[in-house]
Every structure is written in C-alpha cells, then in structure tokens.
Amino acid sequence: MTDENSAERGPEPGPALRAEKLHYRYSEGTAGLGSVDLQIGRGERWGIIGPNGSGKSTLLHHFAGVYAAKGHLWVLGLEATKRNLPTIRRQVGFLFQDPDDQLFLPTVGADVAFGPRNAGLGEAEVEARVAGALARLEVSHLRDRPTHRLSGGEKQGAAIATVLALDPEILVLDEPTNDLDAGARRRLERFLGGWSKTLVIATHDLELLLGTVDRIAVLDGGSCVVEGNSSELLRDFELLEKHGLEEPPTVRILREAGVTDPRRIPDPREPADGAAQLDTPAPPPMAD
Amino acid sequence: MHREWIDRSAHGDGALQRWDPRLKVGISLATLLIIALGSRDPDAVSVLRLGGIALVLSAVAGYGGIPWKSLLLRSLVVLPFVGFVAAARAIQIVHGSAGGLHLGEWTVGLAPDGIEAALLIIGRAWVSVGVTLVLVLTTPLPAILSALDRCHVPRGFLETCSLVYRYLWVLLDEGGRLLLARRLRGGPVAPWRSGGAMLATLFVRSLDRGHRIEVALRLRGYQGTLPIGRDLNWTRSDSARLLIAAGVLVAVWLAAGLVSGGTGT
Numbered sequence: 001m002t003d004e005n006s007a008e009r010g011p012e013p014g015p016a017l018r019a020e021k022l023h024y025r026y027s028e029g030t031a032g033l034g035s036v037d038l039q040i041g042r043g044e045r046w047g048i049i050g051p052n053g054s055g056k057s058t059l060l061h062h063f064a065g066v067y068a069a070k071g072h073l074w075v076l077g078l079e080a081t082k083r084n085l086p087t088i089r090r091q092v093g094f095l096f097q098d099p100d101d102q103l104f105l106p107t108v109g110a111d112v113a114f115g116p117r118n119a120g121l122g123e124a125e126v127e128a129r130v131a132g133a134l135a136r137l138e139v140s141h142l143r144d145r146p147t148h149r150l151s152g153g154e155k156q157g158a159a160i161a162t163v164l165a166l167d168p169e170i171l172v173l174d175e176p177t178n179d180l181d182a183g184a185r186r187r188l189e190r191f192l193g194g195w196s197k198t199l200v201i202a203t204h205d206l207e208l209l210l211g212t213v214d215r216i217a218v219l220d221g222g223s224c225v226v227e228g229n230s231s232e233l234l235r236d237f238e239l240l241e242k243h244g245l246e247e248p249p250t251v252r253i254l255r256e257a258g259v260t261d262p263r264r265i266p267d268p269r270e271p272a273d274g275a276a277q278l279d280t281p282a283p284p285p286m287a288d
Numbered sequence: 289m290h291r292e293w294i295d296r297s298a299h300g301d302g303a304l305q306r307w308d309p310r311l312k313v314g315i316s317l318a319t320l321l322i323i324a325l326g327s328r329d330p331d332a333v334s335v336l337r338l339g340g341i342a343l344v345l346s347a348v349a350g351y352g353g354i355p356w357k358s359l360l361l362r363s364l365v366v367l368p369f370v371g372f373v374a375a376a377r378a379i380q381i382v383h384g385s386a387g388g389l390h391l392g393e394w395t396v397g398l399a400p401d402g403i404e405a406a407l408l409i410i411g412r413a414w415v416s417v418g419v420t421l422v423l424v425l426t427t428p429l430p431a432i433l434s435a436l437d438r439c440h441v442p443r444g445f446l447e448t449c450s451l452v453y454r455y456l457w458v459l460l461d462e463g464g465r466l467l468l469a470r471r472l473r474g475g476p477v478a479p480w481r482s483g484g485a486m487l488a489t490l491f492v493r494s495l496d497r498g499h500r501i502e503v504a505l506r507l508r509g510y511q512g513t514l515p516i517g518r519d520l521n522w523t524r525s526d527s528a529r530l531l532i533a534a535g536v537l538v539a540v541w542l543a544a545g546l547v548s549g550g551t552g553t
Contacts, residue, residue, distance in 0.1 A: 118509030
C-alpha cells in the first residue's frame with residue numbers, strides 16, 4: 001500500500017489503542033518508556049497517572065502519532081509505523097501541557113481553523129467546525145481575540161477547541177488542568193463529561209480523574225505497573241503512595257473522616273444519596 | 289508596559305483602526321519613501337519637507353486619538369541608535385592643526401554644516417519611527433501582514449513575522465519571570481548585568497518550545513504554509529482616503545520646494 005493510500009485509510013477494527021512492549025529511548029540515551037503493555041477500548045475513558053518522569057507524556061506522544069512505535073502500538077487498528085503516522089494524527093486529538101505550544105497563530109479563530117483547513121475541508125465546513133468547537137468549549141467570544149492576550153483558562157479552552165475542530169476519534173490530554181482557575185476547571189469538567197468517544201488523560205490532578213474516567217493505568221519507571229478500575233485505584237492509598245502519588249483530596253477527607261472501606265466511598269459522578277454511605281458507627285441506644 | 293500599550297491601541301476602535309490595513313501600510317510606505325529619498329544635505333527644502341511630514345503625522349495621530357506626548361516620547365527610542373550616525377556626520381577628524389580638539393597630529397572638530405546635518409539625520413529617523421508607530425498603534429500585526437501578503441511580500445518572511453509576533457510575547461513574559469526570580473533572590477537588578485545568563489536560558493527554553501511547536505504543527509497537518517492574517521475589506525471611504533492622503537503627500541512635497549524657492553527635487 002502506498003503512503004497516499006495509507007493516508008486515505010480510515011479507522012480499522014480493533015481497540016482504540018493497543019500497546020505491546022512499547023518502548024522508547026530519547027536521543028541522549030535516557031529511557032522514556034521501558035516496556036508498556038496496555039489496551040484501551042473504543043469509547044473508554046482512561047487516566048494515566050504516575051510520578052514525574054514516569055513516561056506519561058512520552059506514552060501520550062506515541063498515542064498521538066508523534067513517534068513511530070518501537071515495540072508495537074496500534075491506534076484504531078492501525079499500527080503506528082512511520083508510514084501510518086499522518087493517518088493516526090488525523091484520528092487523535094492531542095492537547096499539550098502548555099497551551100502556548102498549541103496555539104501558534106495570532107488569533108484564536110485562525111488557530112482553530114488551521115487543522116480543518118489542512119485536512120482539506122471546504123470553507124463552509126471549516127467555518128462550521130470552528131464555530132462548533134468554540135461553542136462546545138464555551139469560548140465563542142474569543143474567536144477574534146489575539147492569542148497572547150488570553151488568560152490561562154481561556155488559552156486552555158481555545159487549545160482544546162483547536163483539537164476538537166479536527167473531530168478526533170480519540171482525545172488525548174496531557175495535564176489539562178495546569179494553571180486553570182476554578183471556573184475554567186468547571187468548564188473543562190463539563191466538556192469532558194459530555195465527551196462520548198475515547199478519552200485518555202495524563203495528569204497529577206487525581207481529583208479530576210475521580211469524576212471523569214473509568215479506568216486508570218499507573219506508570220512508573222517507564223512501565224505500566226498497575227491498571228484497573230478508577231474508583232478502586234484512586235482510593236488505594238498505599239498503592240498511590242508507593243508510586244509517588246497522593247490520593248485525591250475528596251478521598252483523603254473521607255478516609256480521615258473514618259471511611260475505611262474504599263468501596264463505600266461515594267462516586268462523585270453518582271447522584272448523592274446522603275451520608276448514608278459514610279461508615280459512621282450507629283449511635284448507641286438511649287438508656288432508659 | 290510599552291508592548292501592552294501598543295497592542296491595546298492596535299486592537300482599539302478608533303477612527304484610524306477602521307481604515308483598511310492596505311491603505312495604512314501604503315500611506316506609511318509612501319511617507320517613509322519620501323523621507324528616505326529626501327536630500328541628505330541640510331537645505332531648506334529637506335527641512336521644510338520633513339517639518340511638513342511631521343505636522344501631517346501629528347494631525348493624523350490627533351485624528352486617531354493617539355496621545356501625541358506618548359507618541360513623541362516613545363519615538364525617541366530611535367535616538368540611541370541613530371545618535372552614532374549623527375555624531376559621525378557632525379564631527380570631522382583632520383590631519384594637522386585646525387580649530388578643535390588636538391590629538392597628536394590629528395584635530396577633532398565640527399564639520400561644516402555638521403550640526404545641521406546631524407539634526408536632519410535625527411529628525412528623519414525620528415519622524416520615520418513616528419510614522420511606523422502610528423501604523424502599529426492603529427493596525428494589529430496580523431492585519432499588517434495580510435496587507436503585505438496582498439502586496440506579494442514573500443510568504444516565508446510573513447510567516448516568520450507571524451510566529452515571531454505570537455511567541456515574542458511568550459518570550460518576553462518568560463524573560464520577565466527570569467528577571468523577577470533573579471531579583472527576588474538578590475540577583476543583579478539591572479537587566480544588562482545578568483543579560484548573558486538570562487539570554488542563554490531563554491535560548492535553551494526557546495529551543496525546547498520550538499521543538500514542541502513543530503510537533504504541534506505536525507499533529508495538525510502542517511503542510512508547509514501558515515495562514516496569514518485575516519479578510520480585508522476595501523470600502524469607498526478607503527478610496528477617498530487614499531486620494532486625500534496622496535494629495536496631502538504631493539502637496540507637502542511641492543509646498544516645501546515653493547516656500548524655499550528651490551527646485552523641489
């Protein structure tokens with residue numbers, strides 16, 4: 001198959017992302033990834049956590065098609081070889097840690113339109129994509145604003161819009177809550193709550209993951225050391241501490257309040273049904 | 289901050305901001321050309337012509353709501369740069385003993401017409417910077433780039449300008465933070481005393497950022513060209529403004545010649 005044919009090829013059957021013995025070494029010789037085995041199904045919502053230097057960003061760069069895979073990586077069924085990277089990049093939306101890296105054009109509107117135009121879409125479609133992406137992030141009013149005059153939260157909203165305008169099948173976010181104030185964070189959480197396709201978030205902000213993902217992979221030393229259900233892993237104080245992480249504040253507060261059984265901590269996404277689930281001892285019977 | 293003042297003004301809603309950028313770029317370039325083509329000798333025609341342009345510039349700045357004091361002061365930024373050239377024109381060094389400062393066999397003194405010529409050089413540079421300032425204070429850079437793009441200025445140059453404009457702010461912010469961090473820990477207050485180390489740090493950070501921007505471009509399908517600027521809309525009013533501006537410039541050119549009784553060349 002030629003490069004051109006490969007570029008035209010759409011998603012293929014299989015999980016959204018599958019890594020087998022994926023490894024990477026930086027040019028100066030440092031190991032970025034040791035050996036990662038991970039499978040993320042289509043439509044699943046995953047968090048990638050781990051201490052600094054554990055390889056989270058490197059793994060995400062592989063998912064986004066920045067590097068050709070050493071070992072094996074399939075993205076939407078397509079192996080991440082050098083030839084397939086352009087196709088993979090069109091299917092995966094990647095958000096950088098620093099929005100200033102993502103927003104390289106002088107105005108927000110021009111930046112959001114950049115990807116769709118490069119994808120060869122007509123002007124009407126580009127316009128619709130730009131308007132839709134900005135509206136979805138609640139930042140339509142920023143369209144004609146100079147990028148360098150935006151606040152941190154506004155930059156983050158605009159940066160996510162640049163990714164959304166490409167209508168990706170997989171959304172990959174690297175530390176999306178960096179420098180966000182409470183309002184911007186709420187907007188981000190609202191947006192993530194409404195995202196129905198595959199989602200991968202690498203972050204130190206475990207509180208964010210508590211409400212947005214279903215599965216967690218813990219990376220340490222360039223390898224995936226644990227994976228599992230988010231509501232269980234995020235409440236496993238010992239596991240988190242072992243890998244240089246800290247439990248989300250909500251979980252800590254509940255634990256300190258005496259809720260010792262992690263399975264009894266309410267999931268913030270579920271409707272609150274009162275404090276009945278709190279593991280507080282029943283009051284002693286009144287003495288007559 | 290100077291840069292914020294410029295940026296806010298350029299994105300403002302004044303009378304000049306509503307003019308088509310092509311018109312403003314065209315008038316500015318024509319004015320700069322007239323200044324550049326003027327005689328280098330401090331004759332009456334050159335001085336009157338420069339004075340006329342300065343008067344028109346003040347009137348335009350006033351019409352556009354640009355505070356003339358700020359304009360005057362900020363355009364003085366050119367003085368340190370042009371001062372050396374002006375000094376070189378004003379001073380002459382001759383062999384032998386003549387009126388002036390004797391340095392061995394050499395004498396340093398004022399050239400004939402040296403002061404007038406030096407003042408003309410400074411005046412021309414000052415007014416040129418004033419013209420450029422009025423343009424950037426009333427036109428956002430993306431709009432200026434759009435106008436230059438329509439004038440077939442090479443895309444590579446415009447794309448570089450666009451990226452520089454975007455990241456200059458980021459770099460300045462980073463530089464400001466570095467400087468502050470140094471000061472807070474007792475480092476030298478004057479930027480030039482820690483300039484070398486700071487520039488080196490900024491350079492390394494810029495390399496890193498450059499790499500990340502390159503990745504960001506690739507991930508969004510960069511094919512070798514960046515979009516430049518925005519849609520432009522030339523109106524009838526702009527045509528009328530063009531005629532008026534051309535008339536004013538020709539009038540200044542001719543009037544200076546007539547008033548001084550010269551040839552107007």
